[in-house]
Amino acid sequence: MRCIGIIGAMDEEVAGLKEYMQDVEITRKASMEFYAGTLEGKKVVVVRSGVGKVNAAVCTQILVDEFQAEAVINTGIAGSLNNDINIGDIVLSTDLVHHDMDAVGFGYPKGQIPRMEEFSFQSDQVLRKLAAEACREVNPDIQVFEGRIASGDQFIADQDVKDFIVKEFSAYAVEMEGAAIAQAASLNHVPFLVIRAISDKADGSAHVDYPAFEKLAIEHSVKLTKKILKELQD
Numbered sequence: 001m002r003c004i005g006i007i008g009a010m011d012e013e014v015a016g017l018k019e020y021m022q023d024v025e026i027t028r029k030a031s032m033e034f035y036a037g038t039l040e041g042k043k044v045v046v047v048r049s050g051v052g053k054v055n056a057a058v059c060t061q062i063l064v065d066e067f068q069a070e071a072v073i074n075t076g077i078a079g080s081l082n083n084d085i086n087i088g089d090i091v092l093s094t095d096l097v098h099h100d101m102d103a104v105g106f107g108y109p110k111g112q113i114p115r116m117e118e119f120s121f122q123s124d125q126v127l128r129k130l131a132a133e134a135c136r137e138v139n140p141d142i143q144v145f146e147g148r149i150a151s152g153d154q155f156i157a158d159q160d161v162k163d164f165i166v167k168e169f170s171a172y173a174v175e176m177e178g179a180a181i182a183q184a185a186s187l188n189h190v191p192f193l194v195i196r197a198i199s200d201k202a203d204g205s206a207h208v209d210y211p212a213f214e215k216l217a218i219e220h221s222v223k224l225t226k227k228i229l230k231e232l233q234d
């Protein structure tokens, strides 16, 4: 039977989901533990991928191959790239791009993977709409945004680097896994959504804000993920 795959990069990002799961069976593969069971009445596989794009892509492929995931949700935290998006707010991906992909020397725009059609990977619109409505219900005190998310194997904590990513990609948030999950899911024709709560502003204050607000941000994304599962049609 098929299931929804739920990926968080770090233990903290999936712990709040695992604790509510029932009938859990653990499978170990590629140094990851896949928790298969039910959550809010839906069949799910929850997994900590590890940080970065390679871990995230490997994890997504396993969810597709071993668990026949019919959709993939990535839940976690991100840095804000927009002054209106505050710490604690949620960004739902419209599409995702690799901000560190660079084949400019071959005439490709920054972010474009050579010899692939897509510049960015489009999220599932049905999941996104459902998530936006669910977020207003379970997190009424914060804002929810729908926009592009930029991913790279870098923690962004520098105003100049942030400015470059904003200018080049018009992204709303920056993190380290989403585009890899999006690309792997797209290659397999599996719908996906990336849900990120903001932990920092991806500038010089990020190293201080991140540890201070990580927990609060994770609470928002976990709460939302559970509500989405509850509202999903079987």
Ligand code: ADE
Pocket (backbone or CB within 6 Å): 077, 078, 079, 154, 155, 156, 157, 174, 175, 176, 199, 200, 201, 202, 203, 206, 210
């Ligand atoms: N995840 C949370 N904050 C981030 C940042 N500033 N850069 C990259 N990934 C992040």
